Amino acid sequence: xxxxxxxxxxxxxxxxxxxxxxxxxxxxxxxxxxxxxxxxxxxxxxxxxxxxxxxxxxxxxxxxxxxxxxxxxxxxxxxxxxxxxxxxx
Numbered sequence: 001x002x003x004x005x006x007x008x009x010x011x012x013x014x015x016x017x018x019x020x021x022x023x024x025x026x027x028x029x030x031x032x033x034x035x036x037x038x039x040x041x042x043x044x045x046x047x048x049x050x051x052x053x054x055x056x057x058x059x060x061x062x063x064x065x066x067x068x069x070x071x072x073x074x075x076x077x078x079x080x081x082x083x084x085x086x087x088x089x
Contacts, residue, residue, distance in 0.1 A: 012033060013066060020044070043065065
């Protein structure tokens with residue numbers, strides 16, 4: 001049986017955020033969402049917000065994750081130089 005791929009949407013990101021704030025493990029989140037644990041780990045790692053001046057604001061926030069997702073899915077200009085607003089990885 002072949003698996004299909006689906007992107008994580010804002011609703012699912014909201015659930016991940018709430019569960020992480022509640023202290024739910026990544027394994028439990030993955031099981032609840034029917035996704036592989038590495039998918040959840042990657043989502044959290046890619047979209048983690050970090051503020052060195054105010055460490056209490058560091059964490060995974062669904063709104064930030066969706067903003068990063070929207071920016072990364074924009075088509076680039078034909079010259080490939082459209083890096084304004086792009087997040088570095």
